[in-house]
Amino acid sequence: MLSMRGVSYRxxxxxxxxxQDLDLEIAPGDIVGLVGRNDAGKSTLCLVAAGLxxxxxxxxxxxxxxxxxxxxxxxxxxxxxxSVGLVFQDSNTQRSGVTATVFxxxxxxxxxxxxxxxxxxxxTRDAMATLRIEALADRDPARLSGGQAQLVAVASILAxxxxxxxxxxxxxxxxxxxxxxxxAALRDLAATGTxxxxxxxxxxxxxGLCSRIIALDGGRIALDGPAASVLEDPALxxxxxxxxxxxxxxxxxxxxxxxxxxxxxxx
Amino acid sequence: MSERSARRRADGIDDATxxxxxxxxxxxxADAAYLAGLxxxxxxxxxRQNPLTKATAATMATLGAFVLGxxxxxxxxxxxGVVPGAIVAGLLGRLVRLAALISLPIAVSVALxxxxxxxxxxxxxxxxxxxxxxxGVDFAAQIIVRLFVIAMALGLFGLxxxxxxxxxxxxxxxVPPRVAFAAAATxxxxxxxxxxxxxxxxxxxxxxxxxxxSLGARVRGVMPLVGPVILSSLTEVEERSLALxxxxxxxxxRRHLLWTLPDSGRQRLVRxxxxxxxxxxxxxxVSGSLPAPL
Ligand SMILES: Nc1ncnc2c1ncn2[C@@H]1O[C@H](COP(=O)(O)OP(=O)(O)OP(=O)(O)O)[C@@H](O)[C@H]1O
Ligand SMILES: [Mg+2]
Numbered sequence: 141m142l143s144m145r146g147v148s149y150r151x152x153x154x155x156x157x158x159x160q161d162l163d164l165e166i167a168p169g170d171i172v173g174l175v176g177r178n179d180a181g182k183s184t185l186c187l188v189a190a191g192l193x194x195x196x197x198x199x200x201x202x203x204x205x206x207x208x209x210x211x212x213x214x215x216x217x218x219x220x221x222x223s224v225g226l227v228f229q230d231s232n233t234q235r236s237g238v239t240a241t242v243f244x245x246x247x248x249x250x251x252x253x254x255x256x257x258x259x260x261x262x263x264t265r266d267a268m269a270t271l272r273i274e275a276l277a278d279r280d281p282a283r284l285s286g287g288q289a290q291l292v293a294v295a296s297i298l299a300x301x302x303x304x305x306x307x308x309x310x311x312x313x314x315x316x317x318x319x320x321x322x323x324a325a326l327r328d329l330a331a332t333g334t335x336x337x338x339x340x341x342x343x344x345x346x347x348g349l350c351s352r353i354i355a356l357d358g359g360r361i362a363l364d365g366p367a368a369s370v371l372e373d374p375a376l377x378x379x380x381x382x383x384x385x386x387x388x389x390x391x392x393x394x395x396x397x398x399x400x401x402x403x404x405x406x407x
Numbered sequence: 408m409s410e411r412s413a414r415r416r417a418d419g420i421d422d423a424t425x426x427x428x429x430x431x432x433x434x435x436x437a438d439a440a441y442l443a444g445l446x447x448x449x450x451x452x453x454x455r456q457n458p459l460t461k462a463t464a465a466t467m468a469t470l471g472a473f474v475l476g477x478x479x480x481x482x483x484x485x486x487x488g489v490v491p492g493a494i495v496a497g498l499l500g501r502l503v504r505l506a507a508l509i510s511l512p513i514a515v516s517v518a519l520x521x522x523x524x525x526x527x528x529x530x531x532x533x534x535x536x537x538x539x540x541x542x543g544v545d546f547a548a549q550i551i552v553r554l555f556v557i558a559m560a561l562g563l564f565g566l567x568x569x570x571x572x573x574x575x576x577x578x579x580x581x582v583p584p585r586v587a588f589a590a591a592a593t594x595x596x597x598x599x600x601x602x603x604x605x606x607x608x609x610x611x612x613x614x615x616x617x618x619x620x621s622l623g624a625r626v627r628g629v630m631p632l633v634g635p636v637i638l639s640s641l642t643e644v645e646e647r648s649l650a651l652x653x654x655x656x657x658x659x660x661r662r663h664l665l666w667t668l669p670d671s672g673r674q675r676l677v678r679x680x681x682x683x684x685x686x687x688x689x690x691x692x693v694s695g696s697l698p699a700p701l
Contacts, residue, residue, distance in 0.1 A: 221658070238651075252662065
């Protein structure tokens with residue numbers, strides 16, 4: 141679905157390579173978690189994976205980014221948008237600014253894809269129901285709480301039905317309930333064959349969700365492997381990522397000489 | 408061909424984009440009613456005019472006021488065109504206040520500059536090295552009248568048209584969505600800019616910047632706001648275009664919009680009449696067959 145080979149990227153007007161020599165492969169149904177400290181390059185990788193960098197924001201890309209086997213270079217973003225969805229880190233960035241209600245905001249992408257009204261309505265309703273934001277349908281998208289805006293942002297991409305969905309910290313502003321809802325929605329989506337790339341600081345969320353975790357450090361891949369092994373890797377702390385609670389709990393118990401029955405803190 | 412679709416064709420609207428799209432038969436009555444309710448509210452007959460009709464009226468009034476010049480022409484446009492529209496829309500008072508507010512700052516500077524710098528025979532009074540002439544006053548007054556008429560015409564359009572309705576309508580007529588959306592996004596940044604100025608001001612005040620107190624202090628306090636407001640608004644436009652791109656905005660081809668605004672053959676006729684009237688006046692003015700501006 142997504143394949144990156146030897147990808148390096150530099151923002152326009154900057155000398156520094158923000159991403160350096162990345163290799164990444166995501167298959168349909170995969171849920172890949174992306175972790176790393178602030179500044180590691182997670183958001184940049186999301187922009188590159190969705191084809192917005194360099195196509196829309198400029199900069200220099202070397203290496204190869206392919207979606208469905210076709211290079212993203214030179215493909216217009218509206219064309220990529222039919223298969224790749226991107227949810228921005230800042231949900232305010234996501235807001236189109238041209239709709240008066242949340243319903244129309246969520247429907248916008250589907251309308252732009254040329255779907256029939258009935259199908260757009262159905263997808264819009266489904267996406268809003270998945271994230272339990274039906275009650276917001278008639279609200280002004282510019283006047284939402286941070287968490288509500290984030291759910292609307294996710295819904296507005298879900299309604300487009302992308303086959304690769306890239307989410308940049310989709311739960312940063314969400315309460316535990318909202319975080320669980322997004323997690324469950326993403327799991328259901330992957331079960332239908334959608335490939336997911338999720339940048340996230342909340343490793344507890346990734347723990348139960350991801351099949352694979354990639355840890356970025358200084359724009360390079362520091363760790364890459366099955367979710368359980370990366371999240372339990374002691375090297376995670378050195379690159380500024382906190383392991384999930386269950387890992388820290390098990391570690392603390394072991395340090396204090398308690399014997400933990402195998403599997404007591406399983407995922 | 409039904410009468411309705413014949414009329415639509417006559418309106419130059421592609422039937423394919425407005426006729427019930429495939430699958431619309433599956434749309435329940437309740438859904439159809441819900442979608443119709445999403446269209447912007449149109450409380451009066453003037454609001455109900457198609458956005459393009461209102462835009463044409465505003466544009467022709469603006470250009471007409473320019474081309475005619477003098478007092479009689481622009482005032483005729485105001486009294487015969489804009490004011491009746493505003494009365495029908497039920498917002499004459501609001502419109503006059505808005506237009507005065509918009510034109511006041513420009514009017515003051517135009518008055519200051521032209522009254523004192525315009526050469527002329529009849530000196531009215533002298534302040535220092537400057538003498539105010541009758542010709543200067545006349546010139547300034549003409550510009551201010553034109554300015555006010557234009558502000559009224561554009562204000563009437565702005566107050567009676569949801570920018571989103573214009574976008575939807577332009578898009579339906581085949582205007583590139585990028586152009587249509589850019590217009591609405593730009594309009595949308597104006598309230599956003601005001602809001603942001605307040606946020607930045609609150610943040611800077613929290614850091615001890617004086618934005619209250621004497622006038623001098625307030626001016627000094629506002630200056631550091633200007634940079635951040637303009638810069639963050641530029642980023643905003645940049646961000647917005649990314650947001651639109653990930654929603655497949657700009658994708659060529661047909662779209663099935665959630666709601667559309669009615670148009671009619673009569674409105675189409677009115678639009679062409681307005682354009683024709685303007686062209687006649689412009690030609691008359693250029694060829695000299697119209698009397699000089701009064
Ligand atoms: N538009 C831009 N232009 C220039 N440099 C940028 C731009 N956006 C990000 N950068 C730089 O790229 C580097 C990586 O930023 P990025 O946003 O990808 O990090 P991140 O891992 O997402 O961090 P966070 O956890 O804070 O979201 C940073 O040094 C940042 O300054
Ligand atoms: Mg980021």
